[in-house]
Amino acid sequence: MRTMLKNVLLATFALTICAAPAVADDVKAGDLVISQAWSRATPGGAKVAGGYLTIENKGTAADRLVSVSADIAGKAEIHEMAMDNGVMKMRQLDKGISIDPGKTVKLAPGGNHLMLQELKGPFKQGDKVPVTLQFEKAGKVAVSLDVQGVGAQAPGDGGHMMKKMPDHSGMKM
Ligand SMILES: [Cu+2]
Numbered sequence: 001m002r003t004m005l006k007n008v009l010l011a012t013f014a015l016t017i018c019a020a021p022a023v024a025d026d027v028k029a030g031d032l033v034i035s036q037a038w039s040r041a042t043p044g045g046a047k048v049a050g051g052y053l054t055i056e057n058k059g060t061a062a063d064r065l066v067s068v069s070a071d072i073a074g075k076a077e078i079h080e081m082a083m084d085n086g087v088m089k090m091r092q093l094d095k096g097i098s099i100d101p102g103k104t105v106k107l108a109p110g111g112n113h114l115m116l117q118e119l120k121g122p123f124k125q126g127d128k129v130p131v132t133l134q135f136e137k138a139g140k141v142a143v144s145l146d147v148q149g150v151g152a153q154a155p156g157d158g159g160h161m162m163k164k165m166p167d168h169s170g171m172k173m
Helices: 003-017
Strands: 027-029 032-040 048-058 063-069 073-084 088-092 097-099 104-107 113-119 128-135 137-147
Touching: 003 128, 027 137, 032 128, 048 063, 048 097, 048 137, 063 073, 088 113, 097 104
Parallel strands: 032 137
Antiparallel strands: 027 032, 032 048, 048 104, 048 113, 063 097, 063 128, 073 088, 073 113, 128 137
């Protein structure tokens, strides 16, 4: 009886996991696999948004994410977060981000990210925002960012607020 109950609970748990919000499908481009592309809803008239994704290099040569563009953004850059005199600031990565063979590079809140600026419209939770990534070797790759809640820290995170993780709000450009 106990075992059966346990099995039922396990099954329920498994179902709950499967029912989590779907995130973007993986995109394959040459040796690269791009997954978990996401962004956050923009609160009241914000004109900037971060873009986050995971890039895996299954090949034998390094590739490099050199630039990003999006129809909805007047300007799009690749940024890093760096400490500057004890203050966390973001900075454009002029040379982009290298992805070594066999390695996975994650763009995430508090670290490297895509910076979409001069937005022509708001991002709403549930939107899919098309962006184009430009790689040195893999060329142009279209992905769409799944827009999560305002306070989301990860894809599929409904938007619960985490305490003061470093992100764009209140950050000096
Ligand atoms: Cu930024």
